Amino acid sequence: MVAGVGTVGQTVLTYSLAVSAVTYVFVPAAVFALGYRYGRRRPRAT
Structure with missing residues (x-):
């Protein structure tokens, strides 16, 4: 078993999980902020 492949796979898995977590948190926050x-900013009495 090659250690490099396992390390790369674990890194990619961790990175993808981090990206998905950040996306699920950041996207609703950005949409809510905008x-x-x-x-x-938009006047309500229109």
Whole structure:
């Protein structure tokens, strides 16, 4: 068994899990922030 392949596979797995976790956290936060900013900027009495 080659140690390099296992290390690369573990690194890729950890990286993909980290990316997916950051995406699930960052995307809703960004959408909420943009929606809140544009919602506040846009006049409601239109």
